[in-house]
Amino acid sequence: MKITFLETSDMHGYVAPTNFSDDQEQGFGTAKVAAKMKQLKAEANGPVITIENGDFIQGSPLSYYIAKSQHPVAALTAPVNQLGVDAHVLGNHEFNYGLDYLKEAISSYQSPVLAANIVNDTGEPFFGQAYTIIEKEGVKIAVLGLVTQYIPHWEQPATIKGMTFQSIVDTAKVYVPKLRELADIVVISYHGGFEKDLTTGEPTELLTGENEGYQLLHEVSGIDALFTGHQHREIAGVVNGVPVVQPGFRGSFIGKIELTVNTDEGHVRVVEREAALVPVADAAPDEATLALLAPINEELNTWLDQPLGQVQGDMRITDPMGARIKEHPYIEFINQVQMAASGAKISGTALFNNEGKGFGSTITMRDVITNYIYPNTLAVVQVTGAELKAALEQTANYLVSEGGQIIFNPAFIDPKPQYYNYDMYEGIEYTIDLRQPTGHRITSLAFEGAAIGMEQPLDIVINQYRAVGGGNYDMFSADKIIREIQVDMTELIADYLKAHPMIEAATNQNFTVIA
Template sequence: MKKFISVLFMALILNVPIMAQKTVKLRIIETSDVHGSFFPYDFINRTDKPGSLARVNSYVKSLRKKYGRNLILLDNGDILQGQPTCYYYNYVDTTSTNIAADIINYMKYDAETMGNHDVETGHAVYDKWIKEVKCPMLGANIIDNKTNKPYLPPYKIIERNGVKVAILGMITPAIPNWLQENIWKGLRFQDMVSCAKYWIDYLRKNEKPNVIIGLFHSGEKGGIETPDYVEDASIKVAKEVPGFNLILFGHDHTRHCETITNNAGQKVVCLDPANNAISVADAEITIKDGNVDVNGKLVDITSQPIDQKFMDYFKPQIKKVNDFVNKKIGSFETPIYTRESFFGNCAFTDFILNLQLQITGADISFNAPLNFDSKIDAGDVRVSDMFNLYKFENQLYVMKLTGEEIRKHLEMSYDLWVNTMKSPEDHLLLLDLNKGDNQHTGFKNFTFNFDSAAGIDYVVDVTKPNGEKVKILRMSNGKPFDEKAWYKVAINSYRGNGGGELLTRGAGIPRDSLESRIIWRSERDQRYYLMMEIEKMGTVNPQPNHNWKFIPEAWTKPAAERDYKILFPKAK
């Protein structure tokens, strides 16, 4: 009797339904940042993939034999970009059901959130995809400006064996820092902490769930921070918003498994399986006498068998994509590598920089290595190679910048990239080998923010302090470079919208002025235009521009050789 009164008292305090004194076990599986890794084959590099939803499905099927309907399968977004499979169904075959929807439906996911790379596909793609997905697409903090209500369902209620589970979905609110407004027109993105507080209170009062799960496309902590929001706020929500039993998150491509104690003294299990379907977040929730106990872990999927029924079901789609990616578009006379871009002029990066100038007629071009270690071999170049050449579906912009803003943009880029050398024995590069995640790859900062330039000749003096390393000597056509003059700059849409903060924090341009600086924007994604240019040229011999270098070379050349061996120990 005392135990029943205690359970009754706790139920009244926490405002949750009273359950019969029985034990219910739920198993929760989350995938995140799948990025088109549906099949155990990389359509870009034409190699086997270690992670795939074909393997995840085998794992899920084995658990369903034990848990039945008590297994809840969730996806956390960023599924619509990353492989040619996605590109083909996003932009080439736009009448068939999007393959990402087909797979979500086939695997019987129970709920999903949107990620920033899903939003990046544009309204036409993601609105169609949302309608095709049979499970609810959640987004409590994606607000429709017309109604001032969530554009998507904020949460999903799932009932299993008398247990009521609420799943609250949110996305990182930093979308406007990366994507132009027409992609998310009519929407705004609310701060995650304030949004979570509102909906936790709403759920307790109106739904009275026994278990609350957060499904957040937002990383552990940090990222872009403004007075209004934090990009990676999942742990912040876990600590500051009491009520969650389990928080499943992603976006930062970093494995994470911990149990934290929130501000109310409650335990919250927090899991992030990283990216590309290599791992899943796996939690078992036990509900006994009204008490909720959560145990979580990350499970490596790469040793799971490939689900052959899954593969057979999607044979027609696989054939369509294979036919698309195997189309020849040109030939390269020499191989090109992104790895060379970290140490100086690089044929890979300069080829893109030069094509940007060729396509737009701009004076100067900015670009960063979007892959840490990609290669395009000499010989036939196919559509699949274009995804190595240019990883993301960014658009191409031309912006007007002053000479001073161009230099400051580069100053911040190189400060993110290179060390300030005090002696010849120092590192050339700004490394952090302890990061150990898929995003940093040995660097302290993200390599996709390491912009170099074409159209100008310059040196980078690594003995100078931050903000004083870059000296622009002249325009590459021999004309003087003037810090007070205006120039047309070719730049991708991620950077032009403020991504990486090189234009805002670096060049000093107010964020609300970026739009007014754009004087041209491409209609389609940048990869499409690069592909068209290669088709026109036919046979190409990419070479480095040799328009910039690190100095003093007596220090930087030996340091580059040492750092190269650290980052690429297996390279010949």
């Protein structure tokens, strides 16, 4: 018998095949996933199990609008329920809108939501269920759900109060032997990825525990299949005898694993394993899925197209890399918004990806939300001059010089682009000299016209993700936060534009990068 597993992960609230910035149909989205999944189920030669691996309720203008409007989150999760999913796993971005919203989302799903390694003070799963067992044609299949343990480094303490996030390796070592007693097949759905090259075993990132997939595959026996996500990578293969998939993001692929099993006198044995990624681009969007959100999409588009302000000059981004090495008016603007909202005299922000187009002559909410893509709030941290310099030295590592040309460090593009971890600051003057050795590239650093002392206290406004150390910025932490601005950045941008309906596309060129 052949058992087919179909996985989605990191769809991030993209239902219709749109990126919300134009009318061109894109090759992703839950509606295309739904159509392709119907096809795959019809073609399957045996039972099918579907798994949704997390990060669905945050990430698109649609998911943002639903979270901030009067619509229930059930309106957003309805398309996933229509997929007929057998099990859900929590992702890290499920926490972004707070615990109450997350609980509302969990209650809206029509199948089990799993998170074995998030436990309460008694050691039990905080969200109630660690695994589910599904029986298909007499074969029992256990699905164990695991989540990246690194969530406390990104979320506000109040959101995760009472939760302990355990290593997925330690958790699997407890659960997999138990599940082998209870089921014939044991698979893991992990909202996390791989910390090492799957072929060579060489680390591909700092070994912080954010991603533990490689260690899991090499230290825990008894796993029949592993479904992953979080890193937005496109992976399909067999690693250490275990079939593995990771299906990109926004619903661009469905991860597919087929296990052929033999049953001999009641004993089930896996005899063949196959892993593949199935693109959905060629599928026509499922009309029933689109219909679920049609009324909200009309509201959404009206909201997205409302004008907020005007630009004098040019604030468009045509060269994302250029905007990182020479201050761009858009970056200057975001830092000015952060400083105005917080009262801090120093601000840091990033150009999150290479898709943002900046602002044209008229700024709409669509422009704001497709450029500033995360539901960040702000925090003011008080640090020393030495800690600020350490942060700048770390951000300098995201740039390298090749033949005199400055490029983004390839080490932070593959396997996952980390453009969001390269920060640019306002309120200080600094120089990054890439000719100098690592750790000594900040060759000048001044505040209000004077060199910054290493013991000098400084108040800096950054997004909450960075303020608690996100991106492995260990010089920042929750205990250094002195105040928070509990308003989403997109709202702060809109409010700033209401107060300043005409903004000037200008920069003060307060930082210099030398190759």
